[in-house]
Structures are given as C-alpha cells and as structure tokens.
C-alpha cells in the first residue's frame with residue numbers, strides 16, 4: 001500500500017491512512033506500506049537547499065529532501081501503534097534499498113527484503129519511507145520527484161506482493177487530469193504500455209519509472225483513492241484503476257467490461273522550454289554538434305524540428321529541454337557558438353506539450369489529423385509535433401493548455417455523459 005503526499009498531509013489524514021491499513025491487515029493480509037512526505041514538504045525542503053547554496057551538491061540535497069519521508073513513516077508507525085497494531089518503520093538505509101549513485105535521480109537496483117519479510121511474517125506492519133535509498137558508497141539517495149511510486153513498486157517486487165495499491169487523491173486513472181476536465185472518465189483498466197506513455201508525457205498520477213518497473217517485474221498495480229468514507233468498497237474489490245497487460249485488457253474487452261478505445265488518455269506538460277537556433281549550417285554533423293554537448297551534460301532533449309534548409313545552406317533547428325535545464329543548455333550552446341555556427345538562440349518557457357495516447361493508433365489512421373483539425377478549429381497554433389507508435393504530441397502556447405486538453409477530450413469522444 002502506498003500513500004501519496006495529500007494522503008499523508010497532517011496527523012488527521014495519517015490517522016485515516018492508518019485506519020485503511022488496519023482494515024487491510026484485519027482481512028488477514030501481511031502489509032508493507034510506503035509513504036510520501038506531507039504534501040508541500042518536499043518543495044519546502046528543495047527551497048531550503050536553493051537558499052543555502054544555489055549550486056547545491058546533489059548528495060547533500062538528497063540528505064535534506066529525503067527527510068520528509070522519514071517524518072511521515074515514523075508518524076504512521078506511531079499512529080498504527082496507537083490503533084493497537086504492531087508496526088515499525090524501515091528507513092531506506094536500514095533495509096537497505098540499494099540504488100545507483102545518481103543523486104536526486106537515483107534508480108533502485110535491489111532491495112534486501114529478508115528482515116522486512118521476517119518482520120511482516122511476525123505480524124508487524126512495515127512502514128517504509130518512499131523516495132529514498134542508499135548508494136554503494138553509503139550515502140542517502142533520492143529517486144526523483146514523485147519517486148515514492150517507484151519505491152512502492154520496487155518493495156512490492158522485492159517481497160513478491162500480490163498487489164501494489166497506490167492510494168492517492170483521485171480514485172483512479174482518468175482519460176485526462178480530472179482537475180482540468182470535469183468530464184474526464186475513470187478507467188477500469190489501462191495497459192502498462194499506455195500508462196508508461198501517459199506518465200512520460202505528464203500524467204503525474206504515477207511516476208514514469210514506477211510503471212516501467214511494474215511492467216518489467218510483473219507487479220499488479222492499482223491506483224485508488226485514500227479519500228474514502230466508511231462504507232467504501234475494500235481495495236480487494238478493485239474499486240480503482242488496474243494497470244494490466246495487453247492480454248488482460250483483451251479479456252476485459254471480451255467480457256464487455258472495457259470498451260476498446262482509439263485514445264486512452266490525454267496529458268499535458270508545462271515543464272518544458274523551447275530553444276531555437278537560427279541559421280545553423282545545413283551540412284552533415286551540424287545537429288550532432290548541437291546535441292552532443294547537451295547529451296554529455298545529461299540534458300534530455302524531447303521534440304526536435306529542423307526546418308528545410310534556406311538559401312545559403314542554412315537552417316533553423318528547434319527543440320525542447322526541461323525548463324529546469326534551460327539555463328544550463330543555453331550556456332553550453334553559447335560556449336560552442338563557434339563550433340556549431342548558429343546566429344541566434346531564441347528561448348521560450350511559455351510552451352506546453354499536449355499528448356494523445358492510445359494503442360488503437362497502431363492500427364488506425366487519422367488520429368493525428370483529427371487532433372490538428374480540432375486544435376485549429378479553436379485557433380490554437382501548433383509549434384512542433386512529435387509522434388511515437390502510440391502517441392502524438394504537439395507543442396502549443398502555455399496559455400492554451402487547458403483549452404487544448406478540453407477540446408481534444410471532446411474531439412476524441414472521451415467526455416463522460418452528464
């Protein structure tokens with residue numbers, strides 16, 4: 001069972017979480033619980049680091065930001081004890097949860113689960129702080145923002161759990177963020193592949209890596225709400241959204257429990273920035289000169305467009321990078337102006353990426369054209385396009401994000417009936 005930040009925000013909420021955990025244990029299950037820091041706490045800690053030293057050392061950053069989860073894991077164990085349950089916390093370094101050394105974006109390598117399993121078998125509810133781990137050189141690491149989802153899936157895999165229930169502040173995975181589109185529909189099931197794609201393009205309900213890990217380790221994941229009343233159905237009745245394999249999805253469709261959809265979901269991402277390099281020489285090696293230094297600095301480039309060469313053998317190259325890396329990317333490119341040979345760098349952080357995801361696209365033509373038409377009908381200009389087998393993304397002005405998501409939700413027939 002994993003509980004996110006809003007579910008853990010304050011002692012009153014933690015008491016409700018403890019009740020949900022106790023009810024699950026009372027059904028005869030051995031339970032491990034992974035918790036996030038209280039909502040807003042990680043942001044607060046990140047800000048302290050920025051104030052202390054704008055060029056902070058990621059290893060010390062991890063020491064600071066991992067602390068939010070230490071607090072909530074202890075508090076949940078205490079609250080469970082107050083309810084008469086046996087419970088103890090297991091910090092990332094105590095298990096330990098081994099990760100690679102990449103501070104602030106570490107990846108779980110393995111979890112020593114022996115002691116954990118023994119304690120669970122002895123009737124103790126295990127409480128594990130999410131987001132944190134231990135590097136090979138014995139230092140605290142964190143898994144990147146939203147990383148508690150990944151901790152939960154990794155723990156579930158390590159203890160071979162029957163299921164990993166991700167409790168959050170919405171009752172499942174919707175066709176789009178229900179906070180933007182009131183008519184978004186809850187999905188009974190979503191395939192791993194679609195969820196992976198949706199998460200990677202901005203649907204923050206699950207961290208992308210958690211979905212990849214669940215797919216690889218075959219962990220059964222359910223997304224459901226912790227904001228439930230007394231009479232709510234238990235998690236075992238699968239009231240939330242199950243992440244399923246393609247085969248399971250086919251079975252659900254055959255049984256009439258799911259409709260086969262062309263588009264599963266729409267996501268948006270406001271965290272990218274656009275970079276345009278003008279008058280780049282139009283010859284072999286020019287784009288390699290641009291992207292090699294960015295790759296060497298671990299800056300992820302997403303959408304790329306290279307315009308048709310103009311006269312004089314020159315072309316413009318446009319691409320996106322995470323907003324948090326924009327200043328670094330710009331500095332790197334300025335440094336190599338001579339080598340690359342561009343005229344100007346133009347940047348814009350006021351952009352958004354809107355993506356439409358669905359496995360149905362593999363076998364259906366026309367999904368992209370209906371996207372472009374629906375946006376143009378509302379006067380929304382498309383600045384760049386990228387596609388994968390099951391996804392189409394467009395870059396638009398950030399101010400038009402909500403409008404675009406709503407328009408597309410309606411255009412693909414995803415709106416819930418009134």
Ligand code: ADP
Pocket residue numbers: 003004005006007036146167168169170172173174175176177178179202203204205206265
């Ligand atoms: P937690 O703190 O529990 O980890 P998050 O804030 O990380 O929760 O993720 C839950 C949020 O994800 C929801 O409140 C919702 O606004 C957002 N969200 C974005 N896309 C979707 C979607 N397709 N379905 C459900 N929720 C979504």
Ligand code: ASP
Pocket residue numbers: 004005036037042043068130131144145146147148149
């Ligand atoms: N507290 C961490 C964050 O806000 C991890 C998580 O909640 O998943 O990113």
Ligand code: MG
Pocket residue numbers: 004146149204205206207
């Ligand atoms: Mg989250």
